[in-house]
Amino acid sequence: xxxxxxxxxxxxxxxxxxxxxxxxxxxxxxxxxxxxxxxxxxxxxxxxxxxxxxxxxxxxxxxxxxxxxxxxxxxxxxxxxxxxxxxxxxxxxxxxxxxxxxxxxxxxxxxxxxxxxxxxxxxxxxxxxxxxxxxxxxxxxxxxxxxxxxxxxxxxxxxx
Numbered sequence: 001x002x003x004x005x006x007x008x009x010x011x012x013x014x015x016x017x018x019x020x021x022x023x024x025x026x027x028x029x030x031x032x033x034x035x036x037x038x039x040x041x042x043x044x045x046x047x048x049x050x051x052x053x054x055x056x057x058x059x060x061x062x063x064x065x066x067x068x069x070x071x072x073x074x075x076x077x078x079x080x081x082x083x084x085x086x087x088x089x090x091x092x093x094x095x096x097x098x099x100x101x102x103x104x105x106x107x108x109x110x111x112x113x114x115x116x117x118x119x120x121x122x123x124x125x126x127x128x129x130x131x132x133x134x135x136x137x138x139x140x141x142x143x144x145x146x147x148x149x150x151x152x153x154x155x156x157x158x159x160x
Contacts, residue, residue: 026096027082033100034075040107041067062122063114070110074103077153085160092159099152106145113142 023031042064048054078099085092116130116138130138 024082024086024088026088026093027079030078030082030096030100031075033104034071034078037103037107038068038071040104041071041111059119059122060115063111063118066114066118067107067110071103071107074149081153081156081160087160092156095152095156095159099149099156102145102148102152106149109138109141109145113138 048057
């Protein structure tokens with residue numbers, strides 16, 4: 001239902017005709033992987049047992065929101081691709097599997113980068129300080145993951 005409404009209201013591109021409303025198996029599986037990746041971003045947090053622990057958890061809210069927004073953007077691009085093309089051939093399945101693998105693995109550097117950068121910006125110091133070399137490597141991992149996601153999307157569109 002939600003996917004159908006999104007396709008109807010956000011489709012706006014006059015050069016593409018949105019395919020049917022049914023969700024394919026590859027889309028359903030991909031949706032569950034994206035949901036799991038978002039869960040990985042927050043799952044390490046325990047339920048607070050005191051108010052001070054709740055305050056500590058809330059310090060990570062902005063970082064989680066940034067991670068969630070980036071994951072939502074990836075999901076939306078995936079959604080648009082499969083609403084437009086609905087391909088289910090071997091090459092699409094392999095590229096989609098690569099995308100899902102990267103998304104799952106990318107959730108860890110994503111959480112660390114946003115947690116670290118936002119906590120440092122607001123002086124929360126929730127995460128241990130890192131050296132300049134470690135900071136460069138952290139951004140390297142983040143950029144490699146972002147490049148991998150966009151490159152796989154490019155490969156999917158090129159194939160379509």
